[in-house]
Amino acid sequence: MMSKRSLKKAISKTMSLVIGLIIVIAVVAGVLIYLTSQPPLTTTTPTTTTKPTIEKVKIGIIEPLTGRYAVFGQEAVDAARLLVDIINNELGGVSSLGGAKLELYVEDAGTSPDSAALAAERLISNYRPHVILGAYISRLTAAVAEVTEREKIPLVMDALVDWLTEKGWNYVFRLAPRASTHGKAAVDFVLEMAKKTNMTIRTVVVLHEDSIFGTTVANGVRSQLIAKGVIPNETITYAYTITDFGPIISKIRDLNPDVIFSVPYFSDGILFAKALQASGIKVKFIAGAGGCGYTDPDSIREAGEAVEYFTNTYSYNPARQTEWNKRIVQAFQQKYGKLPTEAAGIIFYSLMFVYEGLEKAGQMFPEDPLNPDNLRAAFLSLDLNDSNSIAAQLYPTGRVKLASNGENLHGGTAILQVIGGQPKVVWPEAEEGVTPVFPRP
Amino acid sequence: MLPSLNLLLQSILDGIFLGFLYSIMALGLSLVFGVMGIINFAHGDFIMLGSYLVWILANSLRSDPSLMSVITVPLFFVIGAAIYTIIIRPVLGKEPLIQIAVTVGVGYVLQNLALMTFRAEPRAVQISYLNFYVDLGLVSVHAAKLVSAFLSFLIVLGVHYLLTKTWVGLAIRATAYDREVASLMGINVGKIFLLVFGLGIALTGLAASLWMTFGQADPYIGSSFGLLTWVIIALGGLGGVSGLLASSIIVGIIQSLTMTLVSPTVSLAIPYVVFIVVLWFRPQGLFGKG
Numbered sequence: 001m002m003s004k005r006s007l008k009k010a011i012s013k014t015m016s017l018v019i020g021l022i023i024v025i026a027v028v029a030g031v032l033i034y035l036t037s038q039p040p041l042t043t044t045t046p047t048t049t050t051k052p053t054i055e056k057v058k059i060g061i062i063e064p065l066t067g068r069y070a071v072f073g074q075e076a077v078d079a080a081r082l083l084v085d086i087i088n089n090e091l092g093g094v095s096s097l098g099g100a101k102l103e104l105y106v107e108d109a110g111t112s113p114d115s116a117a118l119a120a121e122r123l124i125s126n127y128r129p130h131v132i133l134g135a136y137i138s139r140l141t142a143a144v145a146e147v148t149e150r151e152k153i154p155l156v157m158d159a160l161v162d163w164l165t166e167k168g169w170n171y172v173f174r175l176a177p178r179a180s181t182h183g184k185a186a187v188d189f190v191l192e193m194a195k196k197t198n199m200t201i202r203t204v205v206v207l208h209e210d211s212i213f214g215t216t217v218a219n220g221v222r223s224q225l226i227a228k229g230v231i232p233n234e235t236i237t238y239a240y241t242i243t244d245f246g247p248i249i250s251k252i253r254d255l256n257p258d259v260i261f262s263v264p265y266f267s268d269g270i271l272f273a274k275a276l277q278a279s280g281i282k283v284k285f286i287a288g289a290g291g292c293g294y295t296d297p298d299s300i301r302e303a304g305e306a307v308e309y310f311t312n313t314y315s316y317n318p319a320r321q322t323e324w325n326k327r328i329v330q331a332f333q334q335k336y337g338k339l340p341t342e343a344a345g346i347i348f349y350s351l352m353f354v355y356e357g358l359e360k361a362g363q364m365f366p367e368d369p370l371n372p373d374n375l376r377a378a379f380l381s382l383d384l385n386d387s388n389s390i391a392a393q394l395y396p397t398g399r400v401k402l403a404s405n406g407e408n409l410h411g412g413t414a415i416l417q418v419i420g421g422q423p424k425v426v427w428p429e430a431e432e433g434v435t436p437v438f439p440r441p
Numbered sequence: 442m443l444p445s446l447n448l449l450l451q452s453i454l455d456g457i458f459l460g461f462l463y464s465i466m467a468l469g470l471s472l473v474f475g476v477m478g479i480i481n482f483a484h485g486d487f488i489m490l491g492s493y494l495v496w497i498l499a500n501s502l503r504s505d506p507s508l509m510s511v512i513t514v515p516l517f518f519v520i521g522a523a524i525y526t527i528i529i530r531p532v533l534g535k536e537p538l539i540q541i542a543v544t545v546g547v548g549y550v551l552q553n554l555a556l557m558t559f560r561a562e563p564r565a566v567q568i569s570y571l572n573f574y575v576d577l578g579l580v581s582v583h584a585a586k587l588v589s590a591f592l593s594f595l596i597v598l599g600v601h602y603l604l605t606k607t608w609v610g611l612a613i614r615a616t617a618y619d620r621e622v623a624s625l626m627g628i629n630v631g632k633i634f635l636l637v638f639g640l641g642i643a644l645t646g647l648a649a650s651l652w653m654t655f656g657q658a659d660p661y662i663g664s665s666f667g668l669l670t671w672v673i674i675a676l677g678g679l680g681g682v683s684g685l686l687a688s689s690i691i692v693g694i695i696q697s698l699t700m701t702l703v704s705p706t707v708s709l710a711i712p713y714v715v716f717i718v719v720l721w722f723r724p725q726g727l728f729g730k731g
Contacts, residue, residue, distance in 0.1 A: 241661070247701040250452055267562075267659055271563075278585070
């Protein structure tokens with residue numbers, strides 16, 4: 001019989017052997033795994049690389065869904081839902097990413113920069129989206145951009161203030177025409193129509209709400225007027241929370257302008273139009289700028305005849321006769337029962353641009369297409385026009401090419417006029433069967 | 442550049458009309474504070490609620506908003522009485538902080554109800570028979586504002602008459618001076634409070650009807666009106682109905698002149714600056730007894 005001591009010795013010897021064997025197996029297995037996971041040194045084509053499996057691409061959207069600006073935010077989110085549905089079901093997802101579907105995550109930006117920044121933090125910490133869109137109101141968008149830039153998440157902005165692309169941020173992109181472009185377009189339209197109709201413009205008033213948005217658009221109006229040799233007689237600013245336009249109407253009566261260039265937000269536009277109508281003052285033309293108020297279906301519903309023949313510049317042209325624009329406008333009208341205007345239109349082409357950018361990223365960087373730097377490179381490499389892109393078909397100028405600061409080099413607007421209680425596109429090309437009414441009868 | 446005489450006169454006239462409307466907005470708040478000692482921070486939100494109600498009624502009945510006061514005034518009296526019974530009465534005599542929290546809470550509930558129901562879209566009445574101007578040569582008069590001002594003046598006079606010439610008014614004033622002594626004199630203080638709070642809210646229903654003849658309903662107008670009416674009351678120094686009327690017109694004229702001659706943006710801040718300056722020199726307000 002084996003003694004206790006010799007038994008212990010035998011066990012410890014066996015244990016040592018087993019442990020040694022395990023270590024050897026582990027080392028060999030480790031070396032083998034390492035070697036098989038490395039790409040062959042001679043491979044030059046991406047087709048032999050291991051593609052990561054991507055089932056979904058997370059798209060965040062931060063818009064003001066409560067408070068004063070909710071009317072815009074809600075329309076933007078409605079548009080995003082429709083587009084995601086079309087991309088996933090009609091276009092079959094992102095084909096270069098193996099048909100990965102887009103998944104939308106919505107966050108409320110609220111009404112202040114603080115609430116917008118918190119919304120961005122919340123969205124990122126909960127879902128870590130690959131791309132974010134938002135936030136319509138420029139100061140909210142700036143707050144969101146501070147967060148997305150820090151987190152290196154591409155932000156496709158639907159806000160217009162010029163300086164949003166001038167801060168040296170790397171991960172911001174904007175297709176929509178900048179605010180000053182809107183101001184310039186309003187002036188170009190009015191001067192072109194005045195020339196066509198032999199109308200002399202003697203006095204001009206610029207009326208705008210005093211936020212950074214209103215000020216930037218109005219600066220665009222003033223700069224273009226001065227460039228064209230028309231000096232505005234007066235610039236009137238007001239807070240968009242204004243409740244009574246009476247004294248401003250008195251001032252306008254005193255100034256007796258031929259043309260008023262106006263940059264409202266929304267409710268202020270309705271108040272102004274109604275007050276001007278009641279005053280009986282005959283202003284030959286009221287040209288809105290900035291895409292907010294006067295010609296959108298909600299403003300027309302509330303202001304009624306008071307906004308008849310008012311115009312406004314838009315970052316989107318719902319009447320553009322391209323295959324995809326017609327399809328998406330029809331789908332939006334069917335789903336939501338109204339014409340898509342500024343907020344929805346910007347999301348249409350911005351989100352479609354993201355989709356086309358994802359396709360490109362899948363082709364350019366198959367090993368890591370969703371890396372923010374790769375996405376940026378893919379976005380900047382796109383040169384889109386009506387024949388090669390759905391996003392371009394949705395864009396007013398039919399061209400999209402981003403500069404290194406993320407700004408669209410081909411930014412442009414359309415002008416809508418309320419004719420017979422309906423918004424109609426009248427410039428740069430009037431929609432079929434429509435003639436701009438200038439001056440107002 | 443100096444303003445023209447027309448513009449100056451027009452601005453003053455606009456300010457006077459606006460001031461009369463402010464007086465009717467502030468009257469209910471002043472009554473509730475003067476008699477019950479309650480600071481109703483939801484006062485402006487009741488005007489907002491009334492504006493939406495007027496919008497619904499005037500558009501459904503295809504009628505002028507001012508006529509909707511026939512419905513809003515009694516309805517808001519009932520709503521006021523109900524809110525007094527359910528929410529205000531339990532906090533009477535409690536710490537001012539509790540009373541403030543309760544009325545602020547009511548205001549938030551109303552504002553969010555409006556946001557949920559109507560979203561953030563402003564609503565304007567399509568038909569207003571008074572939405573036109575009458576040209577008087579040097580100045581033009583907006584019919585809606587003229588009628589609003591006139592009706593506001595009549596109602597302010599009516600409330601003044603009620604308070605000074607009737608037994609109910611005497612009971613209200615007695616309660617305001619000393620509720621315990623008033624109670625000992627046989628006045629039912631609880632009923633007086635109910636009446637005053639109901640009347641205060643009914644006046645917001647009237648103000649909303651007049652406002653909607655040229656303004657629009659918006660979930661946030663309550664905040665603007667709420668703060669402004671407090672400034673009017675404090676500026677007047679609880680100097681009775683005439684003090685309230687005077688301070689309303691002063692605020693209206695200051696706002697209108699600043700809007701026309703300086704900048705509409707500045708005009709929102711100027712009444713508050715004047716308010717601070719006045720209280721610096723006369724802490725009891727312009728018409729209050731020192």
